[in-house]
Amino acid sequence: MKLDRLTRIVVALLILLVFIVAIGAMLFLTESALNVWDRLLQGPRALRYGYVAIMAALVATAIWLIWRLVVRRKIRPAQRKTTASKLTKADIRQRIAEAEAAGVDVGAAQAELQELASRQASGAVHLCFFGEISTGKSSLIKALVPDANVTVDVVGGSTADIRHYRWRNDKGDEILLTDVPGTAGHDQRLDEIATQEARRSHVVLFVCDGDLTRAEKQAVESLVELGKPLVLVMNKADRFDADEQAALMQRLLEHLDDMGSVIERDRLVAVSAGGEVDVVARSADGAEEIVRRQRPADIGVLVVAINRVLDDTGGSMDQKRDRAVFHLAADKLAGAEAQYRVQRSEQIIRSATRKAVLGSLAAVSPGTDVLIQGYVGTTMTQELCKLYGAAPRDLDIEEFLNLSQSRVGRALPLSLAVAGNGLKAFPGVGTVAGGLVHAVAYGLIFDALGRSLVLTLSRHGELVPDIASREFEEGISEHIEAGVRRVAEMALDEKPDN
Ligand SMILES: Nc1nc2c(ncn2[C@@H]2O[C@H](COP(=O)(O)OP(=O)(O)OP(=O)(O)O)[C@@H](O)[C@H]2O)c(=O)[nH]1
Ligand SMILES: [Mg+2]
Incomplete structure (x- = not known):
């Protein structure tokens, strides 16, 4: 960088000035601090302590305010998962209670706990053939229970x-053998039913009839991960x-070794x-007839393996099963929460879109074009963030809406065009009044903002203004196209002369 002589002198003088001011300020501050301190030393003790306490409180408040302003707070629902391995009955009960209070349908999670309680009461050991x-x-x-x-x-x-x-082994243990649907069939729901039952059982007997497929290996791994005692x-x-x-047994043993020898x-x-x-x-007389015969069974080693796994896991068996069921209940709860969020976010977005449409229809003068920074945009953003467990600072919300607003400018012509076309598709609407087109276009932008925000929040779990507004811009045309029918219907409902 080449600076001319005069500029250099000016810069040098400025630097000098800054230093002189800084030194002066430093001297002044030190002097007054020492002065105050001297006087405090001479004064009563109570005054000294009180003064120091007030100073400390002021500093703490300043730090707290800066923290709130600068550091983004987030409550990540996903973070709960990290402690899931230590999930206890009290944890899951508390989560269920919280979710219920929020309006989530906790029936499925609760049913798991009830089923567990009745199995605990019966005391039977559950072996699941999976x-x-x-x-x-x-x-x-x-073959085990011929009758x-x-x-x-x-x-x-x-x-x-x-x-x-019901099956009794030689020791007379009360054992229930569970038959479940086979996996990898046509119906995905049956896979789900089978997997859930496997998670509820004490021991899984994983049945294959040859080398393990990739899917089978994955299923074994995930059952072992859930802490299920397993016999292959x-x-x-x-x-x-x-x-x-x-050769086949050798291949299967290699699979077990690949899994880190978690299965002996x-x-x-x-x-x-x-x-x-x-x-x-x-x-x-020569007549032929097809008869169904039973092939001879050879399952002696299976009975031995079952007895061994029961002996080995004996003490910890119930505890392991209980924990697996708590996880199952937690997963069901998470599913219900996700479903709740989808429904609730839909309501929030609809309500905001409706307000935007209404606001636009009621606007007397053109030029009330501030779309999303106002009350409706802020409330919608706050509510959606809360629903997804993100707790952004107010500043973040404001920044997000500002950034999004500046991106809306480019999308408005598209939104107007789509709105105009969309309205024409409704029979009987005829020539479409400009006000109505505007109302639909504004509604579409709110609808797009809400939907994009939901995607962003479920993806990142927090509101980072620039990322969120960029994602809004990227998806806006798609969202506008997808929402037109819904929003046009809404606007036609709200139209005063309807
Ligand atoms: N060769 C031979 N065939 C068997 C043996 N065990 C079962 N099968 C046959 O395998 C077929 C499937 O048996 P199932 O017991 O219905 O199998 P499953 O796993 O319960 O099947 P799904 O309930 O449909 O998942 C039947 O035709 C049985 O006769 C066996 O040890 N040897
Ligand atoms: Mg079967």
Whole structure:
């Protein structure tokens, strides 16, 4: 940088001046502070202490105000998850109570706790047979409890609900074998039903009938992550010869090792539930008939593995199960909260949009064009932030609305065009009055602002003004197009001469 001589002299003089002023101020401040201090020392003690206390309070207040102004506060709902592994009954109860007070439907979460209480009261151990469709879960249960009326079918998806079968091992423990729908079928909801039941059980018997698929491996991993004691059961071993079976078991052991040996190697067994097979039987007179036969079962190692896992986990089994159910209840609560937020945000956005439309319809003079910085925009932003657990400073809200307002200018022509077109689509509206088009256009902008804010808040969990307003700008045309019918209907409802 080249400065001419005169400028340099001026700058030098300025620097000198600043230093002289700073030194002077410093001297002055020190002198007055020492003066005051001397006088305080001579005065009564109470005055001294009182003076110091007031000074300290003033400094603390100043720091607090600066903190509030500069540091962004946020309550991140997602942060709760980090402590989830230590989730206790009291925690989940408190969360449910809070959510209920906020208007969330807590029925599903509460039902989980009730189901847990009744299982605790019965004292039975729940073993859940879990796995992809047609791996032979029902057949395994039938092999363990031959008298039970278990549905087995060649066609996958034969089990569509949850069934419990009473079984006593040699020790006489009260055990319930749970049959659940197979996963990876057509109906995603069945996967959900099965997974939830697995989470409610004490032990999961994960049934496969060959090498683990990627999805199966993921399912095993997530059950182990939830702290579920697990036995990996390779069923239909009769379909493989000794060499094939050995190779397969080796592959499965490698999978267990890949998972960091969280499942011990003796938790893997190969069995044959038997299942049923249709054979053609020829009678003496030569007539042929198809008869259903039971293949012989070979499940001795499974019974041993079950007894071992029950022995190993014995003491901590209930505690682990309870914790898994608390997590399940917490997940259900989180789902209900998310649903509540969607519904409530819709109401908030609708109400703000309606006010914008009404305001615009009622405006007598053109030029009341301050769109979103006013009361309606502020209230909508505050309410949406609160709903998503973000607690922005007032300044952030103001900054966000300012930035968004400046971006609206470019979107207004589009909004007007879309509004005009949208209104024409309504039968009987005929020639559309300018005021109505304006009202719809303004409503559309509020609608877009609200929807974009919801996306931003659910993505980031907080309101960062520049990010939020940028995301608003990026999505505005899409939101305007998507909202036109809704907002036009609203405006036609509100139109005074309607
Ligand atoms: N070869 C052979 N077939 C078996 C064995 N166990 C079961 N099967 C057959 O596998 C098919 C599926 O058996 P199911 O017991 O219905 O399987 P599932 O896992 O309960 O099936 P879904 O309830 O549909 O998920 C049936 O045709 C059984 O006969 C076995 O050990 N060996
Ligand atoms: Mg079944």
